[in-house]
Amino acid sequence: MSRTLFSDTKLAGSEETSIVVDGGKIAAAGASADVAFDCTGLTLLPGFIDVHIHGAMGIDVNVADVDGLLEIGKFLARNGVTAWVPTFSPSLPSSPTTITTSVPASL
Numbered sequence: 001m002s003r004t005l006f007s008d009t010k011l012a013g014s015e016e017t018s019i020v021v022d023g024g025k026i027a028a029a030g031a032s033a034d035v036a037f038d039c040t041g042l043t044l045l046p047g048f049i050d051v052h053i054h055g056a057m058g059i060d061v062n063v064a065d066v067d068g069l070l071e072i073g074k075f076l077a078r079n080g081v082t083a084w085v086p087t088f089s090p091s092l093p094s095s096p097t098t099i100t101t102s103v104p105a106s107l
Contacts, residue, residue, distance in 0.1 A: 002033070002034040002035055003020050003021070003022045003027065003033035003034050003035070004020065004021045004022075004033050004034070004035045004036070004037070005018055005019070005020050005032060005033035005035065005036040005037070006018065006019045006020075006021065006036075006037050006039045006044055007036055007037065007038055007039060007040075008038060008039055008040040009039035009040075009042050009043065009044045010042070010043045010044065011043070011044055011045075017029050017030060018030050019044060020032075020033045021033075045080070046082075047080060047081065047082025047083070048080050048081045048082065049081070049082065049083045049084070050076065050081050050083075050084040050085070051084075051085045052085065052087045053072075053076075053084050053085065053086065053087055054086075054087050054088075054089060055072060055086075056072045056075050056076065057071065057072065057075050059071060059072055061086040061087065061088060062088055062089055069086065072084075072086075
């Protein structure tokens with residue numbers, strides 16, 4: 001796996017520095033790497049985890065099938081969310097069978 005350098009960036013709450021990512025984890029600050037991105041003026045943030053989401057893009061997790069859940073996941077990933085927890089609403093009409101089969105099948 002290649003090491004990636006994000007040069008001249010800020011981590012949240014830090015001074016400007018260069019960060020090396022190796023294997024999806026921050027490996028070093030101020031070192032060299034195989035691939036480099038100039039991040040002057042940008043702030044580098046970790047992926048966000050959304051622990052309470054009922055849906056996105058008009059797709060409700062209560063009634064979504066596997067494809068719907070995957071579409072939500074793709075949308076969230078494009079917008080900086082690296083993990084999410086579908087939150088079901090018991091007051092909405094939905095089939096418990098849909099929920100219990102769609103979520104495990106989409107993992």
